[in-house]
Amino acid sequence: MTTPENSKPKRLSGTYRSARSFMAKTPVTLLVWHLLVVTTGIVFLAAGLIMLVVPGPGALFIVIGIFVLSTEYTWAKRAMGPVKSMIELATKWWQDPTLRKIRRQVVGSFALIVLSMVGWYLYQYQFTLDGFRELEAFLTR
Secondary structure (H helix, E strand, O other): OOOOHHHOOOHHHHHHHHHHHHHOOOHHHHHHHHHHHHHHHHHHHHHHHHHHHOOOOHHHHHHHHHHHHHOOOHHHHHHHHHHHHHHHHHHHHHHOHHHHHHHHHHHHHHHHHHHHHHHHHHHHHOOOOHHHHHHHHHHOO
């Protein structure tokens, strides 16, 4: 008899709960815990906001920052609702057995194209960077 998916213990939340209960033994360590969570969350949020302007994975860092803050604050947990639903939707799509063959074909085709390009480059230029120098000269004209 198999167990349903919902009855499996969540390792991350169990580890988090045990760490938080250990830190909640005294008011000082609880304050340190809150400061650690808030600081980590705000650093990730700030880095994400900065990366929205400069190159980098800004949206990912914003989601990580809100995830860290959602361990302590209900407003952040509510903000994670749409993100969790999108992740669940993507997980269901990825695990769909009817699309497995299509995914294999797309990934296989992409791998074949990349490998053939690498093979052509190695055949044409051996192990030198001459091809990239020609590309750089072409792009900077």
